Amino acid sequence: MESKYRHLYKLLLDKIDKREYEPGDKLPAEGELMEAYGASRDTVRKALELLVQDGYIQKARGKAAEVLDKNKFNFPVSEIASFKEIYRFSSSKPNTIVENLEIVKGDKKLMAALQIGPEDEAFLLERVREIEGEKIIIDKDYFSRKVVENLPLRAAQDSVYEYLEKELGLKIGFAMKEITVHMAADEDYRLLDMGSYDMIVVVKSYTYLEDSTLFQFTESRHRPDKFKFVDFARRKL
Amino acid sequence: MESKYRHLYKLLLDKIDKREYEPGDKLPAEGELMEAYGASRDTVRKALELLVQDGYIQKARGKAAEVLDKNKFNFPVSEIASFKEIYRFSSSKPNTIVENLEIVKGDKKLMAALQIGPEDEAFLLERVREIEGEKIIIDKDYFSRKVVENLPLRAAQDSVYEYLEKELGLKIGFAMKEITVHMAADEDYRLLDMGSYDMIVVVKSYTYLEDSTLFQFTESRHRPDKFKFVDFARRKL
DNA sequence: AAGTGGTCTAGACCACTCT
DNA sequence: GAGTGGTCTAGACCACTTT
Known part of the structure; x- marks a missing residue:
């Protein structure tokens, strides 16, 4: 059983990968994601936090989260990888x-x-x-x-x-x-x-x-x- | 004004640096930290999450958080540093x-x-x-x-x-x-x-x-x- | 069985940005 | 002023480890 926030994270990641959200685009506000996905704010924020840590989005106070151009960055980023x-x-x-x-x-x-x-x-x-x-x-x-x-x-x-x-x-x-x-x-x-x-x-x-x-x-x-x-x-x- | 969880993070980090918690030791349970510091569970968990990300402690389900031997790892870890x-x-x-x-x-x-x-x-x-x-x-x-x-x-x-x-x-x-x-x-x-x-x-x-x-x-x-x-x-x- | 961390929820207040 | 994210709280249930 996968956690809800991890599932939402993968949904959003998928949309970013498929260019449904393009680099420079704003992600929907937390409130919109809560409604669209039927989750509490905390759950939405956990999913977004994962995207931030992976370098897919950038957040700042008062502004909507922005999608970054991960492709410019050439994989792999730092992680344990074989x-x-x-x-x-x-x-x-x-x-x-x-x-x-x-x-x-x-x-x-x-x-x-x-x-x-x-x-x-x-x-x-x-x-x-x-x-x-x-x-x-x-x-x-x-x-x-x-x-x-x-x-x-x-x-x-x-x-x-x-x-x-x-x-x-x-x-x-x-x-x-x-x-x-x-x-x-x-x-x-x-x-x-x-x-x-x-x-x-x-x-x-x-x-x-x-x-x-x-x-x-x-x-x-x-x-x-x-x-x-x-x-x-x-x-x- | 510094956030409460960041402050708690620094308190715990300081104790780890000063060997009040030694490598291999267990950190107090979340409930104990809540009481000792007068914070909600969420706040305590945010502070602990920072320690996890920095590699100072390791957490696992059902067990108390364990202090890692960061000194074995030779600074600096990956971060933006001058x-x-x-x-x-x-x-x-x-x-x-x-x-x-x-x-x-x-x-x-x-x-x-x-x-x-x-x-x-x-x-x-x-x-x-x-x-x-x-x-x-x-x-x-x-x-x-x-x-x-x-x-x-x-x-x-x-x-x-x-x-x-x-x-x-x-x-x-x-x-x-x-x-x-x-x-x-x-x-x-x-x-x-x-x-x-x-x-x-x-x-x-x-x-x-x-x-x-x-x-x-x-x-x-x-x-x-x-x-x-x-x-x-x-x-x- | 008791203790631990993991997840999810609901509500509140604040700081900041945008227009 | 409206909209956004940042922080903090309180409570609930679950999964896992330890005794």
Whole structure:
């Protein structure tokens, strides 16, 4: 059962996507939405708040909410998204090569990153992403076995997140990402089509469940010319 | 006059910062906060929602809100922040060198970026940021003169955002940022201490006012080894 | 069973913008 | 002055976790 305000949010989002409300247009007033949708003001406001947070509309006192031109902003905005989601808009189909899938334990850096003990095991999944015939990303995922007991190869080849959420029923809560740039390492030259580039963009992610258990650490290494990160931010008050 | 829920938010934030609530601790229940602070449930929940969005606490159904270890996450998280805000935690005082401050018009790339006409003017402000004796960032800011009529040098040397918000009374609404990596250009070698690096991290920002007027475009060029971007994201439902 | 947060409602007052 | 969003309140019912 989906909440009423989330449903209204999706209705409005759909109208914005379909250009029934165009960028620059004013959204109906809260009172009109209440009547049209048969909801209380609080419910309408919750739906609008979601649109604000996602950068679809802008609100200001005394004025009607205005639809923003989200397309000018190039997806994806900042959110937890898997590789498949990120490249859903690219023209050609990206290809994933599983290089390695094994159980590891005892590595000091890993233990620190995943906050596990020396006897705790973790899955290590290494994949190379190929786009338009070029190998440009290495993804090294570590999953704590305390949470992910088993990780079948078919899930690794497809979407790991779909497996975790749909099959294991894990509820992902939040993630921290860190972007830095380094000199390329041996593995980058070995696994990627580096061309004449000698640096690599490193995105480290720490992913937590809804109960704030850390269960995944990912190191994603991107060839610099193909890397792009887009972020939408609101001014804090 | 500050809103009640924002005030409560700051009170709770302060207690978290001062470790009165430590990471892993449970926050008081909504009912307790209502009584302790003399507020309605809705007001308490708005304050808690702000803490959730900022990544200070995690909530889940049926359980009390838990305080997260924000310090593990290294500031800054994703937000619109000026150079001074970003480096407020660094050990040594960063130094800013104003290289150029002029009025420009007619440049095609600029007109497109700021969405202004061929006769509209803009301020161009170029600054170099020096940290621990090394020049590592170039900031090129463009401000539409339709919004920023005058930009005194003292504001450029100090904090431009403070001038815009406090002296001009501008209300900044939101911003889009894009991070990419490129080969270093002549100006990078000329203005920065590039050492042996030959690439540069480019952060482009488009900043909008609360009424969704685009008024600033910034190109920030960082030496790759000193660049770091941290982002906190919640899973979308 | 008790305690917790999630959702929804109805009404009130205020600050601001528009015309 | 009319219309808009921003804040605050009080009460209700539900879903989930904990004991």
